[in-house]
Amino acid sequence: MLRLEGVTKTYRVGAFGGRTLTAVDDVSFDLAPGEVVSLIGESGSGKTTLGKMVLGLLAPSSGSITLDGVPARPGKGYYRHVQGVFQDPFSCYNPVFKADRVLRMLKEQYFPEVAADEWDGRIEESLEAVRLDPGQVLGRYPHQLSGGQLQRLLIARALLLDLRYLVADEITSMLDASTRIDVLNLLADLKVRGLGVLFVTHDLSLGNYISERAVVLHRGRVVEAGPTELVFGNPLHPYTIRLLSAVPRLTARWDGDPGAFDVSAPGDPGDPGAPAASGDDGTQGPTTLVEAEPGHLVRRDETASLRSTR
Numbered sequence: 688m689l690r691l692e693g694v695t696k697t698y699r700v701g702a703f704g705g706r707t708l709t710a711v712d713d714v715s716f717d718l719a720p721g722e723v724v725s726l727i728g729e730s731g732s733g734k735t736t737l738g739k740m741v742l743g744l745l746a747p748s749s750g751s752i753t754l755d756g757v758p759a760r761p762g763k764g765y766y767r768h769v770q771g772v773f774q775d776p777f778s779c780y781n782p783v784f785k786a787d788r789v790l791r792m793l794k795e796q797y798f799p800e801v802a803a804d805e806w807d808g809r810i811e812e813s814l815e816a817v818r819l820d821p822g823q824v825l826g827r828y829p830h831q832l833s834g835g836q837l838q839r840l841l842i843a844r845a846l847l848l849d850l851r852y853l854v855a856d857e858i859t860s861m862l863d864a865s866t867r868i869d870v871l872n873l874l875a876d877l878k879v880r881g882l883g884v885l886f887v888t889h890d891l892s893l894g895n896y897i898s899e900r901a902v903v904l905h906r907g908r909v910v911e912a913g914p915t916e917l918v919f920g921n922p923l924h925p926y927t928i929r930l931l932s933a934v935p936r937l938t939a940r941w942d943g944d945p946g947a948f949d950v951s952a953p954g955d956p957g958d959p960g961a962p963a964a965s966g967d968d969g970t971q972g973p974t975t976l977v978e979a980e981p982g983h984l985v986r987r988d989e990t991a992s993l994r995s996t997r
């Protein structure tokens with residue numbers, strides 16, 4: 688089990704670093720094997736910061752991240768089990784390394800004891816698991832592969848490790864619609880094989896499609912979390928309700944009102960998803976989540992204006 692408890696991250700901002708900005712504020716949730724949890728929020732809500740902390744690329748300012756009860760420590764032991772795939776697959780590759788070199792380097796790094804032949808067999812298996820033809824991709828440079836192929840190759844690379852959890856940060860946002868569905872269905876296959884996926888997205892429809900549980904972040908804080916069908920089917924927090932109502936519908940057309948899809952709360956400054964910088968410790972008040980119905984958590988500070996449960 689990958690567990691986040693009270694995870695907070697503050698950044699120093701301002702010309703002389705004199706102010707703090709709480710990008711992630713007291714976030715707690717679990718990710719189990721064979722489960723997809725979507726982390727949903729607008730730009731600036733803290734999703735990437737949270738994903739980077741899970742991957743050990745950033746240290747939390749407070750709180751804890753544990754893997755099976757053991758504190759997550761960046762290093763080979765952790766990265767054999769927890770890996771990340773990011774939005775821009777091109778930026779993840781060395782342009783002068785062909786795909787086979789990328790995959791063979793992993794053996795030297797993590798499994799020097801495995802024989803070369805056996806490793807080649809594992810490479811073939813992992814490519815087949817992500818529906819890539821080894822004969823077509825192995826001898827190619829990154830620029831000779833499509834975005835969808837590169838994204839699959841990154842997942843295959845992750846599978847070569849004893850992967851148990853994958854942080855997928857906006858991995859479909861640079862793909863066209865049909866490739867996007869292919870990659871999502873691939874994640875669904877891997878989930879069936881026991882992989883736990885933290886699916887970071889600003890796209891509500893993708894979160895709804897792929898995940899069992901959803902965590903909605905607003906300004907770094909969890910405002911609503913629970914089984915996806917409850918969060919999407921019976922949204923209770925005003926922010927989630929606004930977010931859902933702002934999803935453009937295929938049948939809707941722009942009616943000239945530029946505010947029609949504005950999800951910012953009354954009084955929110957400029958960027959609706961982003962946290963406000965503060966001069967003190969950066970925290971924004973009480974963070975209690977209440978269980979509105981079994982498994983469905985909603986942030987309490989706006990309870991007065993919550994819709995009633997079903």
Ligand SMILES: Nc1ncnc2c1ncn2[C@@H]1O[C@H](COP(=O)(O)OP(=O)(O)OP(=O)(O)O)[C@@H](O)[C@H]1O
Pocket residue numbers: 698699700708710728729730731732733734735736737889961962
């Ligand atoms: N290194 C940093 N130093 C200072 N502030 C940062 C840093 N990285 C991120 N932030 C700020 O923290 C907040 C959360 O950023 P983050 O990238 O985690 O959000 P996000 O939800 O992933 O957004 P996006 O979807 O646009 O990537 C933003 O206000 C951002 O400007």
